[in-house]
Amino acid sequence: MRMKRKVLIVLAAAAAMMLQVLPVSAEEAGVQAPSQEPFLTTYTVQQGDSLSAIADKMYGDRSAWKKLYKLNKDTIRDPHLIYAGQVLKLKAYRDIAFDHTWDYAGNAAITDGMARLYRSDVKLRKNKTICINAGHGTEGGADVKTLCHPDGSPKLVTGTTAAGATYATAISKGVMMATGEPEASATLRAAFFVKDELLKAGYDVLMIRESDDVQLDNIARTLIADHYADAHIALHYDSTTNDKGVFFCSVPDSESYRNMEPVSSWWQLHDMLGRCLIMGLEGEGLSKWKNGELEMDLTQTSYSTIPSVDLEIGDTVSDRSDAVLSSVARGIRAGLDLFFA
Numbered sequence: 001m002r003m004k005r006k007v008l009i010v011l012a013a014a015a016a017m018m019l020q021v022l023p024v025s026a027e028e029a030g031v032q033a034p035s036q037e038p039f040l041t042t043y044t045v046q047q048g049d050s051l052s053a054i055a056d057k058m059y060g061d062r063s064a065w066k067k068l069y070k071l072n073k074d075t076i077r078d079p080h081l082i083y084a085g086q087v088l089k090l091k092a093y094r095d096i097a098f099d100h101t102w103d104y105a106g107n108a109a110i111t112d113g114m115a116r117l118y119r120s121d122v123k124l125r126k127n128k129t130i131c132i133n134a135g136h137g138t139e140g141g142a143d144v145k146t147l148c149h150p151d152g153s154p155k156l157v158t159g160t161t162a163a164g165a166t167y168a169t170a171i172s173k174g175v176m177m178a179t180g181e182p183e184a185s186a187t188l189r190a191a192f193f194v195k196d197e198l199l200k201a202g203y204d205v206l207m208i209r210e211s212d213d214v215q216l217d218n219i220a221r222t223l224i225a226d227h228y229a230d231a232h233i234a235l236h237y238d239s240t241t242n243d244k245g246v247f248f249c250s251v252p253d254s255e256s257y258r259n260m261e262p263v264s265s266w267w268q269l270h271d272m273l274g275r276c277l278i279m280g281l282e283g284e285g286l287s288k289w290k291n292g293e294l295e296m297d298l299t300q301t302s303y304s305t306i307p308s309v310d311l312e313i314g315d316t317v318s319d320r321s322d323a324v325l326s327s328v329a330r331g332i333r334a335g336l337d338l339f340f341a
């Protein structure tokens with residue numbers, strides 16, 4: 001414990017130094033606050049329901065009945081006594097659709113899916129929304145192409161799509177994990193750990209997807225994050241097979257790319273966020289690959305108007321036990337705490 005605290009102090013000092021050289025903070029640059037519409041919804045009690053059964057049905061967690069009770073104390077006198085037809089308030093999310101009037105919206109090709117925005121219900125809320133984007137998971141996305149860069153310039157670094165191309169796969173299938181599990185399912189499992197950790201810490205969370213298939217390509221996901229979140233973290237596993245460690249995709253050191261909007265206004269904050277996340281993950285004992293950065297001009301980076309990174313939380317053979325995913329989630333939370341400190 002003592003050791004951990006020491007590491008965190010060092011990390012915080014390092015982050016503070018980095019923050020001093022930044023040209024703009026997220027707030028100064030006009031990050032859009034998420035809409036203030038209510039996050040409550042209602043549920044009508046069915047014959048045979050109990051609070052724990054409703055909590056299980058709505059949140060996948062029977063023990064959440066206490067929260068449900070707390071939220072409805074004005075109408076429930078005894079948590080064991082609820083009746084069919086009774087209307088309960090439920091926390092605390094709303095579904096977010098793609099908006100075709102947004103800047104660059106015309107560049108997205110797969111836009112029908114809905115993301116889900118969760119509001120933290122802890123006392124000390126951070127008033128920051130973090131987009132957690134579980135990489136891949138869009139049926140048919142690999143057969144569609146979208147413009148790599150908003151200005152139509154060619155891609156610089158070879159990733160799923162080769163350098164020189166102006167159009168890239170709208171969203172790729174992802175790699176196959178050594179266990180035979182698709183990357184999309186592995187990233188989704190990790191995303192749920194991160195979501196829980198962030199909500200517990202007072203962050204609001206925008207989940208791009210919570211099922212195997214959401215019809216949102218990389219541009220659509222990025223624009224939704226741009227308009228509803230303060231930071232965007234895409235979770236991925238790298239294709240290598242040597243448990244290479246965590247890293248993030250940093251913004252390529254190319255004058256033309258760094259001069260192109262919106263990259264030009266945001267690239268320092270993208271890299272800053274990435275470095276904070278890697279520090280947080282190291283603080284949780286995860287090993288990093290080289291210096292924790294790999295230059296890539298991703299579609300996500302090219303369209304982001306909030307701090308935004310692609311975070312590779314391991315590769316095809318990395319340990320994905322609950323214990324490791326909990327560490328990943330805590331590391332990401334610590335990294336965000338540093339970034340917004």
Ligand SMILES: [Zn+2]
Pocket residue numbers: 135136174175183235236237
């Ligand atoms: Zn991936």
